[in-house]
Amino acid sequence: MNNEVAMRAKGICKGFDGKSVLEDLSVSVSHGELLAIIGPSGVGKTTLLRILNGLLEPDKGKVYFMKEPLGFEHDCDLEARRRMALLSQKPYPLMKNVWDNVAYPLRLRDQKEIDKKVSDALEHVSLLETADRKASTLSSGELQRMAFARATVFEPEILLLDEFTAHLDPYNISVLEDAVDWYLKEKNAAIVMVTHNLFQAERISSSTAFLFDGEIIERDRTEKIFNEPEDERTEAFVSGEMVF
Ligand SMILES: Nc1ncnc2c1ncn2[C@@H]1O[C@H](COP(=O)(O)OP(=O)(O)O)[C@@H](O)[C@H]1O
Numbered sequence: 001m002n003n004e005v006a007m008r009a010k011g012i013c014k015g016f017d018g019k020s021v022l023e024d025l026s027v028s029v030s031h032g033e034l035l036a037i038i039g040p041s042g043v044g045k046t047t048l049l050r051i052l053n054g055l056l057e058p059d060k061g062k063v064y065f066m067k068e069p070l071g072f073e074h075d076c077d078l079e080a081r082r083r084m085a086l087l088s089q090k091p092y093p094l095m096k097n098v099w100d101n102v103a104y105p106l107r108l109r110d111q112k113e114i115d116k117k118v119s120d121a122l123e124h125v126s127l128l129e130t131a132d133r134k135a136s137t138l139s140s141g142e143l144q145r146m147a148f149a150r151a152t153v154f155e156p157e158i159l160l161l162d163e164f165t166a167h168l169d170p171y172n173i174s175v176l177e178d179a180v181d182w183y184l185k186e187k188n189a190a191i192v193m194v195t196h197n198l199f200q201a202e203r204i205s206s207s208t209a210f211l212f213d214g215e216i217i218e219r220d221r222t223e224k225i226f227n228e229p230e231d232e233r234t235e236a237f238v239s240g241e242m243v244f
Pocket residue numbers: 016017021040041042043044045046047048
């Protein structure tokens with residue numbers, strides 16, 4: 001099975017209004033890996049995901065998608081961006097029914113076998129029976145499950161998750177976590193998951209990176225980060241002693 005590096009960020013610096021957020025940060029994720037990014041609020045986790053997704057240009061540094069440098073903004077890399085998906089906390093449904101919402105990225109990409117792909121994607125998040133309903137009639141948990149189906153139906157090689165289960169109830173969290181686990185294994189995807197929920201990182205990620213003070217302080221197998229971290233700041237954060 002291919003477990004090469006799918007995406008790499010190298011020497012990333014990014015600041016806003018003269019205030020530095022990311023400083024010379026490097027990170028990579030491989031096929032078949034679910035990398036959790038943990039760290040205090042405001043440390044730059046969302047900023048990093050937006051840079052990886054090609055939405056935000058770093059001040060310095062480069063992002064490589066399948067070994068090729070990723071273009072930003074004017075030089076926007078549509079081809080690469082069509083092979084990744086970013087799922088954030090708040091879904092943005094189209095004013096259509098559930099089926100059309102999930103079919104939309106397939107139509108955009110001119111993909112074949114739309115019916116089969118949409119029904120498979122809906123089935124994986126237990127939403128097949130809602131296919132004809134307007135997206136606006138779904139509960140917040142169902143809406144996020146629909147957003148997951150829409151983000152994965154076209155089989156992106158890279159999936160970026162930004163606090164994707166924040167504010168959801170345990171049932172919806174578990175349906176979504178199972179769907180992520182299935183997608184990781186079935187498609188050998190490369191997944192980067194930003195979460196402030198340490199239990200979630202421990203439950204489903206294979207590796208974890210602790211982002212603090214603009215850089216990745218420590219990155220290792222998830223089990224190692226949570227049980228035997230090398231850096232005292234990582235230890236303070238995973239044990240809940242870091243005040244922020
Ligand atoms: N577009 C922006 N303009 C100005 N400041 C921003 C912008 N985006 C993020 N920031 C600032 O950058 C810092 C990191 O934000 P963010 O990446 O959202 O953190 P996290 O996701 O770790 O909570 C915060 O101080 C935030 O206010």
